[in-house]
Amino acid sequence: xxxxxxxxxxxxxxxxxxxxxxxxxxxxxxxxxxxxxxxxxxxxxxxxxxxxxxxxxxxxxxxxxxxxxxxxxxxxxxxxxxxxxxxxxxxxxxxxxxxxxxxxxxxxxxxxxxxxxxxxxxxxxxxxxxxxxxxxxxxxxxxxxxxxxxxxxxxxxxxxxxxxxxxxxxxxxxxxxxxxxxxxxxxxxxxxxxxxxxxxxxxxxxxxxxxxxxxxxxxxxxxxxxxxxxxxxxxxxxxxxxxxxxxxxxxxxxxxxxxxxxxxxxxxxxxxxxxxxxxxxxxxxxxxxxxxxxxxx
Amino acid sequence: xxxxxxxxxxxxxxxxxxxxxxxxxxxxxxxxxxxxxxxxxxxxxxxxxxxxxxxxxxxxxxxxxxxxxxxxxxxxxxxxxxxxxxxxxxxxxxxxxxxxxxxxxxxxxxxxxxxxxxxxxxxxxxxxxxxxxxxxxxxxxxxxxxxxxxxxxxxxxxxxxxxxxxxxxxxxxxxxxxxxxxxxxxxxxxxxxxxxxxxxxxxxxxxxxxxxxxxxxxxxxxxxxxxxxxxxxxxxxxxxxxxxxxxxxxxxxxxxxxxxxxxxxxxxxxxxxxxxxxxxxxxxxxxxxxxxxxxxxxxxxxxxxxxxxxxxxxxxxxxxxxxxxxxxxxxxxxxxxxx
Numbered sequence: 164x165x166x167x168x169x170x171x172x173x174x175x176x177x178x179x180x181x182x183x184x185x186x187x188x189x190x191x192x193x194x195x196x197x198x199x200x201x202x203x204x205x206x207x208x209x210x211x212x213x214x215x216x217x218x219x220x221x222x223x224x225x226x227x228x229x230x231x232x233x234x235x236x237x238x239x240x241x242x243x244x245x246x247x248x249x250x251x252x253x254x255x256x257x258x259x260x261x262x263x264x265x266x267x268x269x270x271x272x273x274x275x276x277x278x279x280x281x282x283x284x285x286x287x288x289x290x291x292x293x294x295x296x297x298x299x300x301x302x303x304x305x306x307x308x309x310x311x312x313x314x315x316x317x318x319x320x321x322x323x324x325x326x327x328x329x330x331x332x333x334x335x336x337x338x339x340x341x342x343x344x345x346x347x348x349x350x351x352x353x354x355x356x357x358x359x360x361x362x363x364x365x366x367x368x369x370x371x372x373x374x375x376x377x378x379x380x381x382x383x384x385x386x387x388x389x390x391x392x393x394x395x396x397x398x399x400x401x402x403x404x405x406x407x408x409x410x411x412x413x414x415x416x417x418x419x420x421x422x423x424x425x426x427x428x429x430x431x432x433x434x435x436x437x438x439x440x441x442x443x444x445x446x447x448x449x450x451x452x453x454x455x456x457x458x459x460x
Numbered sequence: 461x462x463x464x465x466x467x468x469x470x471x472x473x474x475x476x477x478x479x480x481x482x483x484x485x486x487x488x489x490x491x492x493x494x495x496x497x498x499x500x501x502x503x504x505x506x507x508x509x510x511x512x513x514x515x516x517x518x519x520x521x522x523x524x525x526x527x528x529x530x531x532x533x534x535x536x537x538x539x540x541x542x543x544x545x546x547x548x549x550x551x552x553x554x555x556x557x558x559x560x561x562x563x564x565x566x567x568x569x570x571x572x573x574x575x576x577x578x579x580x581x582x583x584x585x586x587x588x589x590x591x592x593x594x595x596x597x598x599x600x601x602x603x604x605x606x607x608x609x610x611x612x613x614x615x616x617x618x619x620x621x622x623x624x625x626x627x628x629x630x631x632x633x634x635x636x637x638x639x640x641x642x643x644x645x646x647x648x649x650x651x652x653x654x655x656x657x658x659x660x661x662x663x664x665x666x667x668x669x670x671x672x673x674x675x676x677x678x679x680x681x682x683x684x685x686x687x688x689x690x691x692x693x694x695x696x697x698x699x700x701x702x703x704x705x706x707x708x709x710x711x712x713x714x715x716x717x718x719x720x721x722x723x724x725x726x727x728x729x730x731x732x733x734x735x736x737x738x739x740x741x742x743x744x745x746x747x748x749x750x751x752x753x754x755x756x757x758x759x760x761x762x763x764x765x766x767x768x769x770x771x772x773x774x775x776x777x778x779x780x781x782x783x784x785x786x787x788x789x790x791x792x793x794x795x796x797x798x799x
Binding site for chain 1: 501502646647648650651654655673674675676677678679680699700703713714715716717718719720721722725728729732733734735736739
């Protein structure tokens with residue numbers, strides 16, 4: 164892991180007061196804005212080079228929206244995003260296109276995120292073509308090398324995604340994200356659609372790739388155990404806000420925020436004895452929340 | 461006598477590609493008031509098992525080709541559709557994974573609950589409505605009398621699952637089959653639903669079969685656990701026994717594949733998860749050998765288990781396992797599992 168710095172405070176990625184509000188409109192002919200859904204509401208964090216920041220939260224907490232805004236796949240409504248020392252929110256199209264070589268994404272659903280009409284080779288080569296890298300021949304070589312790295316048989320480049328299982332497809336998705344040799348990869352629930360044994364394969368792969376290529380991950384997931392194995396630091400989101408951020412150790416062992424506590428207590432662990440204790444702890448927290456006057460959980 | 465006894469149940473699907481042996485000779489029994497967890501990965505046959513008990517498998521292509529499902533001594537596989545309808549709902553009820561699709565979006569919640577009640581009892585409309593309000597209260601839906609007239613889209617996922625549970629409980633079944641009841645829900649909601657199911661089960665002295673892929677959920681809820689792989693039960697024991705002393709290499713690998721929530725920080729970050737290489741066998745042509753042999757880190761070519769299928773055997777009292785290489789009989793060093 165190198166500690167090369169690029170932004171003013173030394174982070175590879177620096178998000179400040181990020182805001183994404185979706186307007187709520189009413190009226191048929193004359194539309195007026197009557198309010199806003201604050202999907203992301205004043206979120207700030209840094210990610211250092213070579214580090215994994217885990218972003219956890221339940222559905223609707225704004226974790227994926229945050230990821231999309233960082234990649235500029237969605238335009239934020241406020242705040243700043245500094246990546247490799249550049250302010251992404253004000254970049255022009257062409258400059259943004261160049262920056263995209265450095266930041267890629269792996270999506271949740273390997274069944275929906277691969278074009279069914281493209282061959283595996285075509286899918287992995289596409290980013291290279293878009294950015295005009297190499298000749299056709301060298302690209303074929305690169306694709307084979309990438310597939311080999313992610314543990315996908317390179318002889319299957321002419322096959323189509325539907326011929327492969329979920330785990331294999333996610334490997335194709337990872338190869339595509341690696342194609343441009345990016346610095347940052349946003350992993351948006353990369354293993355949620357997979358069975359546990361396959362999930363383990365992909366998580367191990369992502370760890371290996373990080374070690375070998377010094378990648379930086381923003382790892383978005385609802386699964387706290389998965390986030391824990393992957394992350395150096397963890398940020399917890401709830402209803403568009405970042406409620407807690409710290410090293411994995413801090414957040415898991417001494418959570419400060421009430422929501423974080425409730426979230427951790429809710430996860431069942433595969434140990435009946437331990438789970439009994441956790442269940443009691445959960446009941447206690449709920450009782451506390453009730454007597455404390457906020458019965459949200 | 462056990463409330464439910466499944467003996468050598470075989471459910472096969474007759475497709476153009478061949479006969480898919482989705483459930484291939486499984487047996488278990490469940491006592492009154494107890495909870496059995498059936499765990500396995502996608503395609504292992506756990507849901508087909510549930511549907512077979514309920515008599516809800518799609519015929520054709522599916523067919524129960526062997527075995528029996530004894531509920532209270534009566535073989536459910538022999539019942540006609542008419543008789544089965546009196547069992548379903550009344551005696552055995554089921555809730556499904558997706559509370560978004562298992563309610564009819566065009567009918568009010570109240571209608572859907574009273575419909576079930578009135579199908580199975582002689583209750584008048586008013587009484588059924590009263591009972592529906594009670595049920596919604598019981599499953600923890602606030603302002604239940606008003607919510608009765610709402611359509612499903614006005615309920616959140618967790619609330620919809622509560623409504624499904626209310627419907628399932630409406631005729632006080634003695635067995636509840638829950639097929640991945642919390643998979644579509646957030647963890648905090650999952651915890652609420654699991655607590656609710658447990659409470660209701662105790663109050664009504666109901667037996668429950670919980671089908672899930674989540675080892676944590678099983679650890680929380682179940683008295684007994686059956687691990688399924690490729691259409692068969694490969695290991696079965698009490699929850700405490702199974703998690704403490706897993707015997708089957710597959711169970712071991714499944715537990716090793718789980719990321720840890722608790723434990724030492726450095727250990728967690730540096731350790732690799734146990735990935736299981738390969739994939740489950742094709743159930744059209746399952747191997748005659750042990751179905752896990754091809755992925756098993758302990759099976760080698762000299763072993764009989766690569767040729768003959770090992771039988772389910774009782775390795776300790778109440779602990780059944782189908783493998784030639786159970787943990788407690790393995791000598792020497794553990795071989796590493798290659799990812």
